[in-house]
Amino acid sequence: MKRYLYIAAGAMIGAVLRLSISLFSSYAGLPFFTGTFIVNMIGAFAAGYVTCRIIEAGSLRKDFLITGLLGSFTTFSMLSYEQYMLLAIGDYVMFTVYAAINLMSGLTLAALGWKIAERRNR
Template sequence: MNQLLAVGAGGFLGALSRHGVTRLFLRLAGPNFPYGTLAANLLGCLMIGFMAGRIEIGRDPGDLPKLFFMTGFLGSFTTFSTFSLETYRMLEQSAWWMALANLSVHLVVGIAAVVCGFNAARLS
């Protein structure tokens, strides 16, 4: 039961946080590019890399904190489905370069963010 509560509480906070990030970027940058989704996904990549790095160097926080943060919070904070839908809509509107940029940045910078988070954890 504690595991379900940890995932649920983390998921609740992650979803609220993503909603906040999306609203912030809509206000700052407008609706022409999905900056909010990109920011949430890249920040999530950085955070999961950091957590994985901490675990690898022997600073494992335990099962409940991992379920809360990695499965719950980051699982709802990041969003592959929204990223996919936004990219599809770009393709549907023949915005090929924008779709390619969205794909490239999510994949390349996302993996780089995981690496950065992982290495930051090793140094901490």
């Protein structure tokens, strides 16, 4: 039961942070997909970093941060929906660019987070 409470607490914080960033990017007049891109890139870096720093499986800290906070903060479903919307409006170039940038940036930032944490572990 304790594990579920840690995950729920992290998820609550992650969801509020995600909404805040999405609202900010919307109010700033940025393209509709900007908030998702920002949270997914922060999340990719943080997941790489946290996973390397907290190796032990079943750790309550890892459950709170990875499954709870980052799980609700980042969103693959919204990324997929936004890519579909770009296709639906016929913006094939932006769809291709957005998909490629998300994949490449996400992988790069996850690896960077891991490498930085790895150096701190020494």
